[in-house]
Amino acid sequence: MISLTVNGKRYQVDVSPDTPLLWVIRESLGLTGTKFGCGMAQCGACTVLLDGEAVRSCVAPVSRAIGREVTTIEGLSPDLSHPLQQAWIAEDVPQCGYCQSGQLMSAAVLLREKPQPTDEDIDQAMAGNLCRCGTYPRIRKAIHRAAGMIAKGGAK
Ligand code: FES
Ligand code: FES
Numbered sequence: 001m002i003s004l005t006v007n008g009k010r011y012q013v014d015v016s017p018d019t020p021l022l023w024v025i026r027e028s029l030g031l032t033g034t035k036f037g038c039g040m041a042q043c044g045a046c047t048v049l050l051d052g053e054a055v056r057s058c059v060a061p062v063s064r065a066i067g068r069e070v071t072t073i074e075g076l077s078p079d080l081s082h083p084l085q086q087a088w089i090a091e092d093v094p095q096c097g098y099c100q101s102g103q104l105m106s107a108a109v110l111l112r113e114k115p116q117p118t119d120e121d122i123d124q125a126m127a128g129n130l131c132r133c134g135t136y137p138r139i140r141k142a143i144h145r146a147a148g149m150i151a152k153g154g155a156k
Helices: 021-028 083-090 100-113 119-125 136-154
Strands: 002-006 009-013 047-050 053-056 069-071
Touching (some): 002 021, 009 021, 083 100, 083 136, 100 119, 100 136
Parallel strands (some): 002 069
Antiparallel strands (some): 002 009
16 A cells, blocks of 8 residues: 555555556546546646656655655635636636646746746746647746746735
8 A cells, every 4th residue: 555645635545656646646546637648758748746846756766755745736725716827717728628637737846936937937936837729828827927926925
């Protein structure tokens, strides 16, 4: 048995330590907001946070998460109140939506590290998250909007 803390809840999962964390999140825990894209650390669809750092859960063995705090898109906020979620809705960012939970998790790390990012900061920080629908301009606008909300006290 492996003990995990995901979105603040403790879980026991009966999987091999080398099982990809993504599989455990989706299949064992039923948290399907995190997506499988490439399976090769190339697209960012599977991005989750491990102790606040963005990781590609498709290539991270579950053993890497032992003793650490895993945050998935479901844990960003319980009620869509995170400034990024609000900004994403306001800017109508998603098209098909497949890449968006990964985009949001990377954006969350960016805003924690750079609360007022420039366009260049955004492009650099988000470069590892691909969007086949080409929503990049709206992602950028939404990150700026969220940064504005955080500056006005809407931060988490
Ligand atoms: S599915 Fe993990 S990076 Fe693409
Ligand atoms: S919204 Fe479709 S892949 Fe990004």
